[in-house]
Each structure stands twice: as structure tokens, then as C-alpha cells.
Amino acid sequence: xxxxxxxxxxxxxxxxxxxxxxxxxxxxxxxxxxxxxxxxxxxxxxxxxxxxxxxxxxxxxxxxxxxxxxxxxxxxxxxxxxxxxxxxxxxxxxxxxxxxxxxxxxxxxxxxxxxxxxxxxxxxxxxxxxxxxxxxxxxxxxxxxxxxxxxxxxxxxxxxxxxxxxxxxxxxxxxxxxxxxxxxxxxxxxxxxxxxxxxxxxxxxxxxxxxxxxxxxxxxxxxxxxxxxxxxxxxxxxxxxxxxxxxxxxxxxxxxxxxxxxxxxxxxxxxxxxxxxxxxxxxxxxxxxxxxxxxxxxxxxxxxxxxxxxxxxxxxxxxxxxxxxxxxxxxxxxxxxxxxxxxxxxxxxxxxxxxxxxxxxxxxxxxxxxxxxxxxxxxxxxxxxxxxxxxxxxxxxxxxxxxxxxxxxxxxxxxxxxxxxxxxxxxxxxxxxxxxxxxxxxxxxxxxxxxxxxxxxxxxxxxxxxxxx
Numbered sequence: 209x210x211x212x213x214x215x216x217x218x219x220x221x222x223x224x225x226x227x228x229x230x231x232x233x234x235x236x237x238x239x240x241x242x243x244x245x246x247x248x249x250x251x252x253x254x255x256x257x258x259x260x261x262x263x264x265x266x267x268x269x270x271x272x273x274x275x276x277x278x279x280x281x282x283x284x285x286x287x288x289x290x291x292x293x294x295x296x297x298x299x300x301x302x303x304x305x306x307x308x309x310x311x312x313x314x315x316x317x318x319x320x321x322x323x324x325x326x327x328x329x330x331x332x333x334x335x336x337x338x339x340x341x342x343x344x345x346x347x348x349x350x351x352x353x354x355x356x357x358x359x360x361x362x363x364x365x366x367x368x369x370x371x372x373x374x375x376x377x378x379x380x381x382x383x384x385x386x387x388x389x390x391x392x393x394x395x396x397x398x399x400x401x402x403x404x405x406x407x408x409x410x411x412x413x414x415x416x417x418x419x420x421x422x423x424x425x426x427x428x429x430x431x432x433x434x435x436x437x438x439x440x441x442x443x444x445x446x447x448x449x450x451x452x453x454x455x456x457x458x459x460x461x462x463x464x465x466x467x468x469x470x471x472x473x474x475x476x477x478x479x480x481x482x483x484x485x486x487x488x489x490x491x492x493x494x495x496x497x498x499x500x501x502x503x504x505x506x507x508x509x510x511x512x513x514x515x516x517x518x519x520x521x522x523x524x525x526x527x528x529x530x531x532x533x534x535x536x537x538x539x540x541x542x543x544x545x546x547x548x549x550x551x552x553x554x555x556x557x558x559x560x561x562x563x564x565x566x567x568x569x570x571x572x573x574x575x576x577x578x579x580x581x582x583x584x585x586x587x588x589x590x591x592x593x594x595x596x597x598x599x600x601x602x603x604x605x606x607x608x609x610x611x612x613x614x615x616x617x618x619x620x621x622x623x624x625x626x627x628x629x630x631x632x633x634x635x636x637x638x639x640x641x642x643x644x645x646x647x648x649x650x651x652x653x654x655x656x657x658x659x660x661x662x663x664x665x666x667x668x669x670x671x672x673x674x675x676x677x
Contacts, residue, residue, distance in 0.1 A: 216457055217433050218305040218473050226347040229308040235353060237436025241316045249320045255443035257455050262288060262428030263504060263530045265519040274393055275321040278423035284397040285318035285326040289429040290370040293502040296533025297648045298459035299429040300337050301471040307340035311348055311359060313432030318357050321425050325358045329376045332363040367666060368557035372605045373426040386559045387605040396424030430459055450476030454518035461533035462487035463643050468651035481513040484536060494538035501530035503550050504610045506617035535643045542636035543622040544629050547615050548576040549640040554611045556662050565608035568599035572615060582633035
């Protein structure tokens with residue numbers, strides 16, 4: 209990237225006030241969106257080929273157009289800043305560096321889809337990020353830049369599913385993070401239109417006779433942060449970065465067995481190996497064995513570390529870019545132990561609305577624990593395979609798919625390690641802590657050690673239960 213593009217989404221020094229933001233060009237994207245109008249704003253995003261940065265990579269312009277085309281008199285816009293994917297810290301890095309661009313991007317989204325009310329979902333434990341978002345929203349409103357748009361901060365729990373868009377809407381409405389059946393563009397915020405199936409909470413209140421669906425746009429924090437820059441600088445400028453199919457920059461996290469864990473903004477198409485080097489490279493005397501883009505995709509073997517970080521290239525090796533948060537492990541780590549740790553995380557974080565997911569992931573985790581201890585048999589391996597095939601039955605969200613894809617890929621990629629555990633306890637008895645990040649900076653990462661004590665009912669061993677009823 210050129211000098212004026214470096215630190216685009218994660219500027220250094222950070223933006224500390226609206227005056228500072230406007231001195232750096234802030235506000236020009238919103239002004240341009242008002243000049244263009246909704247149709248041409250969507251066209252500009254399509255020309256830029258901006259894709260969602262939350263993990264799916266869906267074209268942003270198409271997503272906005274679908275909300276505009278949806279039926280219903282009321283629409284809402286939502287920013288998903290409830291970051292919880294293991295090995296990921298990019299949204300918090302963006303919000304600490306410049307929350308104003310996120311609020312401006314959300315305002316542009318609301319203007320474009322016709323929403324008069326917008327929400328930002330963020331975890332209550334993200335103190336600096338909530339403070340920055342609140343300050344940015346208040347300053348933009350006082351300056352008249354939001355022109356009547358109401359932006360509310362919805363603080364929610366630490367549960368992994370809070371970041372799932374259908375569960376995010378539930379939290380904004382005051383419920384637990386339990387994914388609803390229908391996606392936000394069909395069954396949005398405060399909708400009174402009926403859904404299929406049963407509900408895990410009381411029916412929505414409202415004018416039920418009107419059956420409003422309230423189509424709701426949900427975009428990731430990083431996606432929205434890109435929008436003001438695209439509108440102020442133009443689609444052609446954005447496409448000059450990255451690759452043809454995956455243009456722009458991406459904010460990456462690298463943790464695990466590297467010398468200096470970090471968050472860094474890179475052009476799309478940069479290789480995973482280069483990201484590892486940005487993290488200081490492998491630990492002295494060690495060789496990298498595998499990498500994981502959070503817990504949402506298949507394992508990436510060491511031979512594929514030269515893969516460019518784009519949606520297409522990561523898919524071509526059988527994995528995915530996800531949220532560009534990577535945990536890497538070297539030859540001191542046991543892949544069966546990694547599978548056990550990641551499977552347990554997903555089993556615990558499963559909400560229980562879909563029994564095949566909650567029960568199946570739990571059974572898979574139990575079997576992997578037996579395998580790790582050297583007490584499993586070939587029959588246990590077959591049973592794991594059966595549970596992996598059925599764990600996604602009737603799933604409301606993607607968590608069960610993550611369990612299926614991640615565990616299956618590890619067992620298939622490292623058959624020799626699996627076989628060794630059938631003969632004796634683990635030859636590499638190094639405990640693996642799921643890299644759920646609490647803080648990251650100056651080459652040091654802090655993981656959530658409480659996660660290892662979290663129970664499947666979302667209480668914690670050794671702590672009083674906080675949930676009643």
C-alpha cells in the first residue's frame with residue numbers, strides 16, 4: 209500500500225475526536241452518499257466490489273439492494289461489532305483506532321436502505337470500544353451529520369452466538385443470544401410477522417394484525433468502516449487495492465505459535481505466510497504445522513501457508529478466509545488436542561435450540577477427550593464420524609457446520625496423529641487453550657482463560673450461576 213493508504217482502517221495515531229476525524233477527511237463519504245442518492249450509492253458499492261468482512265464475503269452492494277427491494281414499511285440498519293471468533297481482534301482494533309468511520313458507514317447504510325433507526329451490537333465487556341462508539345455517535349449527532357438518524361449502542365453478553373446476526377437481533381430486542389429461524393432481511397428487528405417453528409422467548413409485541421417484517425440490514429464493523437472511504441475516494445481507487453475478485457484491504461489477526469502476535473491491515477491477496485512473518489514468524493527452533501481461521505473453517509496445513517488471503521484462494525485449498533483471524537500451531541502441538549479444544553468451545557457455545565448440534569457436538573467432544581487420553585478405539589472413531597454427519601440436522605445457524613467442517617478436516621488431515629492416540633496417550637501432551645482474545649497489543653496477547661471453565665449451560669465452574677430461570 210502507498211503511504212496515504214497505510215493504516216486506512218486502523219490509523220496510527222488513532223482518531224480521538226470528530227474534529228480530528230474531519231481534519232483527516234471524515235464525513236465526506238456521508239456527504240457524497242447524500243449527493244448520489246440511494247440507487248447510485250448502491251451502484252458505487254457494486255462497482256467497488258466491496259465484500260462483507262464478517263466471514264461470508266457476500267457482495268455488500270447486493271445486500272443493501274436486497275433490503276431496499278424488500279417489502280415492509282419499516283427498515284433498520286445494524287452494525288455487528290459483537291466480535292467473538294477465536295483468534296480474531298480486528299473489529300476491536302478498528303474501533304479503538306477510529307470509531308467515527310464505523311458510525312459514518314452505518315449512517316450511510318441507514319440512509320441508503322431507508323432506515324431511521326440504527327443499532328450497534330457490541331459486547332458489554334468491550335469497554336474502550338463501547339466508549340469510543342458512544343462518543344462518536346454523540347458527536348456526529350450533535351454536529352447534525354446524522355440528520356435525525358437515531359444510533360443506539362446495544363451492549364450484550366460474551367457468548368459466541370451474540371455475533372451471529374439472527375441472535376444479534378434477539379439481543380437488541382432484549383432477549384438472550386438465541387438465533388431465530390429466519391434471516392434479518394426476511395424477519396427483522398421488532399418484526400411482528402410470524403415465523404415458522406417454536407420460539408425460545410415470548411412472542412414479539414407490536415401491532416400483530418399488521419404483520420410487519422421490518423427488513424433489517426446487518427453488516428460487520430469492518431465492512432461499514434470501508435464504506436465512507438469508498439464513497440469519498442471512489443470505486444476505482446478501492447479496486448486498485450487487493451485483487452480483482454477480492455479488492456481492498458483486510459484487517460488480519462495472527463496469534464498462536466508466533467513470536468509476536470499482532471493485528472495488521474494488509475491488502476487482499478497478501479499470503480498467509482507473510483502474515484505469519486508480520487507476527488514475528490515461528491518460535492525459535494519450531495516448524496509450523498497448521499493454521500486455523502478461527503473455528504469456522506477447515507484446517508490449513510503448513511504446505512498451504514503460501515496461499516493468498518482472498519475468498520477465492522482460501523476456498524480453493526478447501527478452507528476459508530473467515531474474519532481473517534488466524535491461530536497457527538507448530539510441531540509441539542497435538543492436532544487431536546486442538547480438535548478437542550475447538551470442539552469443546554463449539555459444544556459449550558451451542559445454544560441448545562437444535563438438539564443434534566448441542567448433543568452431537570458434546571458427544572464428539574467427549575469422544576475426542578477419550579482419544580486424547582489414549583482410551584478410544586476404532587469404534588469410537590466411527591462414532592465420531594456418525595455424529596459429525598448428523599450434527600447439522602435442522603440447524604438454525606452455522607455453528608453446527610463449523611463443528612462438522614473443523615473436526616472432520618483435522619481428522620482427515622492428520623490421520624497418523626489420530627492413529628497414534630489409539631495405541632497410547634497423547635505423545636505431545638501440551639494443553640491447548642482456545643484463542644478467544646481478551647486483549648492484543650505490543651506483541652502480547654491475552655486469552656480468556658475462563659473459557660476453559662465454561663459449562664454447556666453458559667455458567668462457569670467455580671462461580672455462582674448468574675442465570676436464573
